[in-house]
Amino acid sequence: AQKITQTQPGMFVQEKEAVTLDCTYDTSDPSYGLFWYKQPSSGEMIFLIYQGSYDQQNATEGRYSLNFQKARKSANLVISASQLGDSAMYFCAMRGKAAGNKLTFGGGTRVLVKP
């Protein structure tokens, strides 16, 4: 079985500052993928970043970076230079063969960027 935990239900961040969203996971799979999605108030799910369990480097995509600590089973998302448009729900998710390759989501973290 695989499980994703996001312990921060909500957080405020000042515009232009960085914010770290926590994500821990549990799996018996030796090979798995970790994803982050953003869901603004409009409801659409927007893919942000992906990290493979065997990737040597931490993933980065523009202002998004993933702090992957395999031994700790954590995959925290870092958003640098926050913008007002970053206000949204953020979901961490993972996919592994043992769980039939379906994407399992955490409960999400709501981020509100203050001007």
Add this chain to the structure above:
Amino acid sequence: GAGVSQSPSNKVTEKGKDVELRCDPISGHTALYWYRQSLGQGLEFLIYFQGNSAPDKSGLPSDRFSAERTGGSVSTLTIQRTQQEDSAVYLCASSLARAGANVLTFGAGSRLTVL
């Protein structure tokens, strides 16, 4: 089409009625997923289709829920004898394949309200 298309976008029905929700995935995507998102909650996995393989139905909450995927493309999620607790947004997603870094692209969702 360019994205995942879902219809209807909104559906209001009376308790006890049957509803059908449709998903048209991105052309060429072999994997198709259905998720349910209740208000303010995370995404709950329902069912997953991959090519011609038997679908993974492990997330369907009761036998009132069923889904089919015809010709490896369009999928229909059917809820029979709807209950008020079925009220949620039903999200469909597709991807090129089931494993690895293949990103799930989500549709805009079908919001179901059961009165």
